[in-house]
Amino acid sequence: MAEQTLAGLRVLVTRPAHQAEGLIDALQKQGGEPIPFPLLEIEPIDESDRGAYNLIKARILDLDLYAGVIFISPNAARIGEQWIDQYWPQLPVGIDWLAIGAGTAATLESLGIHAYHVKNGFDSEALLADPLLENIAEKRFLILRGEGGRELLAETLRSRGADVDYADLYRRVCPRYSQAEIKSTIYAQRLSVILITSGMALDNLLELAGAESDLLETALIVPSRRIADLARARGFTRIRIADGPDDSSMIRALAAY
Template sequence: MSDTVVITRPRQQAEPLARAVAALGRTPLILPLLDISPLPDETRLRAVLAHVRDYALVAFVSPNAVDAAFAHIDAWPPEVALAVVGEGSRAALARHGVDEPRYRIHAPQDASRSDSEHLLQALDTAALQGRKVLVVRGETGRELLPDALRAAGIDVETVAAYRRAVPGLTPDLAASLRTLLARPNDWIITSSEALRGLAGLVEQLDGATSVAKLQQQRLIVPHARIAETAGALGFTLVTLTGSGDERLLAALQSRA
């Protein structure tokens, strides 16, 4: 087994995890599979957040959504509840000074099922009927959460806070992928979109030959939905940890 651990998060979010991986005696390699960038025009985002007190609940779909929104928020009003789909977003809120018990934060009860479906189960949708809820997300994303809330009789607004895209296959990235595929490594994958992007990038190298090498890599994933995406893409060595960096690190330690 290689001691290399490939961390595929956007670079800013990958660095704290990389330090923790190094502390385990493993070698972290940051290989961002999603480029996160600000919106070209943040006028609507700023306008919506200026009236955050109008909402009974604000849901953040990712740590990127938290960080992008809080760039425009001086202090979160304690009377407005928050919701997150995973422990990464909860940790992002804490970095901005928002944590329990001062603030009400709703999240899936099962850390291994950190997704919109299980967040919905954790919400008292009946109590939110007729009230306003804001969903903060990227420019693209699943409609399941806002659609389900609307179906429950809730007044839902969505706002884009950032832009994300799979990077292009540059010569440097191609060389890095070829080197990594030459031997088995542990890959921490925290996004289904990033995993699909990785498969598309690798297919551009040598077609089916490179894809077969990728499918032999070991994936460590925090969410069941990512594990399902991995299975659909032909991966068989997949470890599902549950949400939160501590669970990802525990899975690496068990592999040591």
């Protein structure tokens, strides 16, 4: 039986529902009380958005023209692999497959794509600091991501002389909750801590629940200094930075409370 290191902690789990199962299970095994409250839903781009759909298709059909393909997230890995499998029964050769973070790399590995990732890094900054992306002038890269993602990766690659294209594979949307659901989940029961793994999830939390003092005084665990700075700017006062956004890092940060 797992040690009950999280006994008594009531933890708001805000990952998208399809990505939260492992974290919820780990919390329960260590005695915590996970409270699922997804703050993002992932909507793959489909044929109802003809322009965006056709652009993705064109990028994937040109896959063998790229020196490197970068998957931004596990969702980009999952949806991107479906696109690639549809048009490339065999992966094109001569491409560097790159992943942001171990979770993205693990998702790709499970789908048959072996991708390089920085062992102790989980964000664009870590990949950009890797020697693999130093001498890239005149090389062409494809970034697979969700709509509206950060521009740092593409901007930095371009500043190093590379050509960069995007394929925006999905949208991140804010789930709909009734006021009764929000009140009963966030305000009617005393939360010990809220787990936030992206800036968009943080903004959605405030949009849904409002910047009430009870919420802003609740402890947050976030995966990076960047998101900690965002949370602080929005009024949160009790913020702990985990080693990364993966389940194990979030659990370790929780256990330190």
